[in-house]
Amino acid sequence: MHAEEPIRPVRAKRLPRAVRERQILDAAVAVFSRLGFHAASMDEISEVAGISKPMLYAYLGSKEDLFATCIRREATLMIEAIGDGVRPGEAPDVQLWCGLRAFFGFVGEHRASWQVLHRQASSQGGPFAQELADMRGRAISLVAALLMHSADSQGVGHASRDTEGLAAALVGAGESLADWWLDHPEESAAAVASRLMNLVWMGFGDLVEGRVWHPPAKG
Amino acid sequence: MHAEEPIRPVRAKRLPRAVRERQILDAAVAVFSRLGFHAASMDEISEVAGISKPMLYAYLGSKEDLFATCIRREATLMIEAIGDGVRPGEAPDVQLWCGLRAFFGFVGEHRASWQVLHRQASSQGGPFAQELADMRGRAISLVAALLMHSADSQGVGHASRDTEGLAAALVGAGESLADWWLDHPEESAAAVASRLMNLVWMGFGDLVEGRVWHPPAKG
């Protein structure tokens, strides 16, 4: 653990607290995103961060604290990125598209952040799981509001429940597409966003306008 | 869910191997789905299964082996359930709908199975993650084939890459909707499947027919 890789963070001694904290959080996000909460060890995190474990604990508390801090930081980053991308005054479809574009942009640029957030969102257990579920719920509600707004503006009244289901589907589609995109990164974030818009927005438009798909008569 | 009514672990001694194995796997799926891979302990699994740990190891090998076996069994069940629901000769949309209906039906009836498969599919690390990713990849390819087939039959040539992305989105949408549905179980599996069809198939149809959504001129 010593002589084996003297290359990494030069064990730069005596950094100011804020810098060290960022350093540690970066390392923690990297390790958590690679291994998940349980499999990640404080030993490895401290090693990657280039500090000793006592510092890790002094700065960021227990493993759970550290993880929560990571998640909060990454979530904030992502929310800000999306918030920055959205144009509040525009039509719902444009807003959604901007949001998606910003989302894919963020995912493309912060793989590790996205993975910590997404991988752990599923993995139940721990107090953060709930927090992440809540966050996801808020995203779904936001999208649902956009859909609703769009439908309303076309004079159609859907039950909100319906809309939430659709929003959940859309969010899931976005997540899944994001993962897929990371493995097939041929397109730009904007292109992927467009793709999802085409799949979903058009279908939603059809729905709103009453063009629906029907299962075959005899099921 | 089937994990919850095994042969009632009466500590019945000297059961035939196959029965014992099923008993153990049922217990393991229950525990894994409740706690996730890492947090689940062999102690708890053996206790829930009503056997001693040495037997657990004798029958199903290491924890990783056991988990892999669980996943394979549940995946097979799910694949079979979907395969049984699909009607090969039908039109692509009907096939897709049947598949979705079968999928939601399975999820509704086998919560634990679904959770082991889905929750852990993300949580990377371990060798099984790859297996699950592969499985998911196959599902995506299958859906992509359906989409392709449908497009072809309408005389349109899309790059397969495009179609795979859409398929990934669709699969993700299905997963997400499934999770959402488990928390809001007001509708039947068929209804949820219809919902997703409406969202996606119509949009796909538009796409195929050239009605596309365009981002606003100045991005």
Add this chain to the structure above:
Amino acid sequence: MHAEEPIRPVRAKRLPRAVRERQILDAAVAVFSRLGFHAASMDEISEVAGISKPMLYAYLGSKEDLFATCIRREATLMIEAIGDGVRPGEAPDVQLWCGLRAFFGFVGEHRASWQVLHRQASSQGGPFAQELADMRGRAISLVAALLMHSADSQGVGHASRDTEGLAAALVGAGESLADWWLDHPEESAAAVASRLMNLVWMGFGDLVEGRVWHPPAKG
């Protein structure tokens, strides 16, 4: 830790649970009495007991649990020893003497037990400290009752508060004398008990009969 002392408890494998438990408790009492609660380490205890730490935890729970169990066992032993020595029907002085004799007898035969009980009774902190304090309190009350009974039988009415203070003094005298005796073990338990009786009982008799000591006029 392996090759360094292959002599101790022959690592006798596969002992029945009850035996192991006693073995462990004996070791724990030895270590706790030598080092005190905090300085004792579970590592050392398990080593002295000739088992691995997991067994230690499996059998006796956490360090606090283990310590509590030790204390309870030793306290029970001591209480039983004293209870066996006392003759309920006799005169108060005889009862007290019997009790003291039994007490010193126990201390002489179970040095470690006595040290765990006494050393830790003072050392505050932990939940057991309270328990031990209570136990000591009961001993004091018991002695106070004897004194009271004796005084009553001589027709003298003292405030109970007074008597409790005397009893506390007597108990402390006993403890201190016990420690001193362990370092100067020339006499028998009975002789030491007699010594304490002589010091205390006679004085108490004087007190009861009104022969009191007065501080010099001008303090």
Add this chain to the structure above:
Amino acid sequence: MHAEEPIRPVRAKRLPRAVRERQILDAAVAVFSRLGFHAASMDEISEVAGISKPMLYAYLGSKEDLFATCIRREATLMIEAIGDGVRPGEAPDVQLWCGLRAFFGFVGEHRASWQVLHRQASSQGGPFAQELADMRGRAISLVAALLMHSADSQGVGHASRDTEGLAAALVGAGESLADWWLDHPEESAAAVASRLMNLVWMGFGDLVEGRVWHPPAKG
């Protein structure tokens, strides 16, 4: 208790060494008496003292050094207090009484000091334990000398050994009574001292004059 009103750790920089040291020792005594040696942490002590840890170490050395210094200071204080109370020329009983009165007076006014001395005196381990034991031994010898002197002056020759045992008992009685008194502080120090005198001195007088208590003939 003096530990509770130090120069109010205003983080006043550049204090003369002696003042700083007193400040630190006050804090250390407070913490040690509250938590015991092991549970006390240098972090907490330095915080209570209002200085940084490096200063703590610079001024008073290791934790053990610090503890030893605490004990020595408190012991010295107590010895001085008792020495000041005693009147060398007086009769043995008066001397003893003065000593006891001074002792209880000290305990009443310096709870923390007394607790560090007494609580830790038992908890063996560490080099200070020996020191404390020695100190206690000196107290016992002192008392023994007084008893002896008194006996001599009445023309009775007891083995010193005997007297030392009695002295040990007396000292223990004093300690125990002190603890009890701290929990039932209804009387003045002088009154408690009188109480102990009455219990012990009278008994000792009887002893000296040959009135002894005899165990019952049989058993």
Add this chain to the structure above:
DNA sequence: GATGAATGAGTCTTCATTCAT
């Protein structure tokens, strides 16, 4: 075949102690 008993290895966490500024 079945299990109570056993453990090596590892995890999180803290503490006394010391540089480098």
Add this chain to the structure above:
DNA sequence: TATGAATGAAGACTCATTCAT
């Protein structure tokens, strides 16, 4: 002088895994 920053070493506790009966 005074301290924020840093760490080696250890301690409590758990888990996957395997004998010996």
